Amino acid sequence: MIGSDTGKDAYKEEENVYTSIYENMKNNVFTKQDKVVNKMRNGYIGILCDKTARIIENDPLVELVERDREVVINSIVDSKVPYFKVKDLFFESKNNEDEIILTQMNAPWGITRISDGEKYSFKSLYKYPSSAGEGVDVYIIDTGIEIDHPEFKGRAKWGINLIEKSPDTDENGHGTHCAGVIAGKNVGISKKANLIAVKALNKAGIGMISRLLLGIDYVIREHSKKIDEMSEITRKKFLNSVKIRNRNPKMFKKHRVPVEIDESEEYQFIKEINEADFQVIEKDKDKFLTSLEEYMNIEEIKPKTVVSMSVGGLRSKAMEFTIDYATMLGIHFSVAAGNDHEDACLYSPGSSKNALTVGASTQYDKIAFFSNWGSCVDLFAPGFEILSSWINKDYRVVSGTSMAAPHVTGVMALYLGENSYSPKQLYNRLIRDSYGVIEDEDAEITSFQEIWPISLLFDKENTNNFPLVSTKKLLGRVNKRKLQKVQK
Structure with a gap:
């Protein structure tokens, strides 16, 4: 490779x-x-x-x-779900869409836990903002997705199939399970997010590093294509705006702002619009003078793209390099830490510094016995006995860091549904909004404290506690904005 x-x-x-x-x-x-x-x-x-x-x-x-190597899915056990539980799930999942914060009754424990905050209520209530990840594209690089599963309500589509001579569907179930946790209408977190299948693992849940890289390369291309599409829409909207129709383009000569030359997509976009439509760019030494920054909303041309990878293999520099570049373009990553009960830094994609690497926790806020650990693990999320969608319109209970990472992916989509964040901004926000409640019952074996100074990160005396991803603070901010609007 x-x-x-x-x-x-x-x-x-x-x-x-x-x-x-x-x-x-x-x-x-x-x-x-x-x-x-x-x-x-x-x-x-x-x-x-x-x-x-x-x-x-x-x-x-x-x-x-780099020599190509094998990767496998990060789940370890599954069981069928009794029909009466699925029926209750459907029946209790009705919401009032007029509310800014919605509540789902009888929700799976994993999504319930992330909205509870510091203490788990065990009440099976999942609260989430009504935006619910709308407008966010989530690419799942996995075994594929059963896109016509009732959980996805037309929000799932096929992206690319990188497995030769395999059908454009999920033959394993793993990818569909991850998709359900991320954005299922009953079992998922971001119930309005878009799901795109990138099939890089075969029927047995096995693939190669090279296939994962091709999958990320596909996401980069789609992300770049969407930037172009959004740029054109924004450009036309701007040119047809009242400001432009009611004013002479020469006005820009009187209202110029110096902008240093750089390689950013935003700058290149502004430059192209000026050159194409106003011919007013002037070069002054190492600077261009332009005024469109005053008038255009650059946030409108930033796609919200998240990649979820619940797969693992030995550490790959090529994988780290590719993720680093993709995040530089504005693509967010959530990846599984792995199920080897070892240091996650030894495995990829968990070793990546720019992806959110996720370990698995249980219903009792303990680190799951199989979960990888160490300084490369950024957050923990529910990953034990997780209920979600399965192939053939079915449901399964599955455990693994494969299930933990989609919880963080879903949370990322929730945040992006409310605001725009760069990968670094969202990374830091999720760390700040987490709760240091996860306990390590096996500290002597894993030697967590030697390689992960959690007390410094969370300013807590109890160094046995580790960060659990949570949406509770996000919900608080959404409610606060609602009150501010009412007061106005």
Whole structure:
């Protein structure tokens, strides 16, 4: 597996530049036995002999060369759900959409726990903002999704299938279960979020690092495409606005704001609009003078994209590099810590510093016996005996960090449904809004305190407590905004 690169902005380089690098290696380095299987925007996946791999690895234009490895789903047990429980779930899940905070009765324990806050009430009530993740696109890189499952109400769609000769559906159930926790209408957290299936694992729940990278590459392309679409819509809306129709474009010459040249999508967008429609950009040394920043709402061209990955394998630098780049573009990641009861930093994607890595907790706020741990674990979330959707319109109870990560994914979508956040901003917000209530009953074995100074993070004397993801503070802010509007 090859990561070809000309620097940190490799994904941004021109197609002809990348093609020339690739063609040069193909023509001058590859032997007859070497071949490329798949290409990405700044790399490729191939079958290469050791000599070729070493030559490419030493090329100054290449960031890294890595051998492909197997990855597997991070769930460990499942059981069918009695029909009467499913029937009760459907019956009790009716809400008054006029309310700003909605309450679901008889909800699964996992989603109930995250809205309870510091103490679990065991009342099976799930409270959530009425925005419910609306407008957020969640890509699930997994075994696929049964998109016509009743839980998804037309909000799930097929993205891409990276498993050769497999149907465009979930043959395993794992991906559908994760999707249900994230956005199921009865078993899920963000009940209005969009779900997109990225099938990178086979029927047995097994895949390769290379397939995960291709899945992330697909998300990056879709995210970039949506930026272009939203930019065009915003551009047209701006040009048709009252401000433009009632004023002469020459007004911009009188109201200019200096903007330093950079590589941001926002700046390039503003620059293109000025050049195309007003011809008023002037270059002054290292600055452009423009005024559209005063008038345009840049937030309108920022897609809200979240990736959920409940899969794991040995640590991969290529995976870390790819996630780092995707988050730089504004894509949010929630990943499973793994079920090896070991240091999560040894496994990918859990080792990524820019993804929210999630460990599993139980109904009694204990760390699940199987969950990975360590400094790479950012949050804990319910991951033991989790009820959610399954293939064939069914339901299952499943345990694993595979179930914990979707809880955080769903929470991320809830937050993004209320506000716009960069990946770093949302990461920090979820950490601040968490509650240090998860206890480690196996501290002597896992040596948590040696590698994770939780007392410094949470300013608590009880260093046996770890952070549980929670929406309680979000609900408080939503209610506060409602009261402020009423008072006005």
